[in-house]
Amino acid sequence: MGLTYKKEEQLRRMPIIQSRIKASRNGKYIIQQTIITNVKPIEYYQAILANTVKVTDEPLGEDELMIEDGSEIAKNTL
Incomplete structure (x- = not known):
């Protein structure tokens, strides 16, 4: 099953992301x-x-802002 025309157009508008990894x-x-x-x-x-x-x-x-201390966020994700 192929992609729909709408999905193909959506993919064409997305940025192209290339990632390269090498040793020094x-x-x-x-x-x-x-x-x-x-x-x-x-x-x-x-x-x-x-x-x-x-x-x-x-x-x-103030109710529209979400401000958190970066160190607290790091502790919660580790």
């Missing part, structure tokens, strides 16, 4: 490189550069 020349380190390739139409970037997209700041209430 002296063999002491592992080098992990991730390349994210995202293809968008030129009109998208022209609109951004022309600042035609209006962004408004909206204040957030």
Whole structure:
């Protein structure tokens, strides 16, 4: 069973993620490189550069924020 047209279009719009892992020349380190390739139409970037997209700041209430101490999160996940 093949993919639907909608799913194929969705996959085409997703970024291409490549990951490479190799050892350093002296063999002491592992080098992990991730390349994210995202293809968008030129009109998208022209609109951004022309600042035609209006962004408004909206204040957030305290009930909309989730602030946790990073060290506490690390303790809970280990």
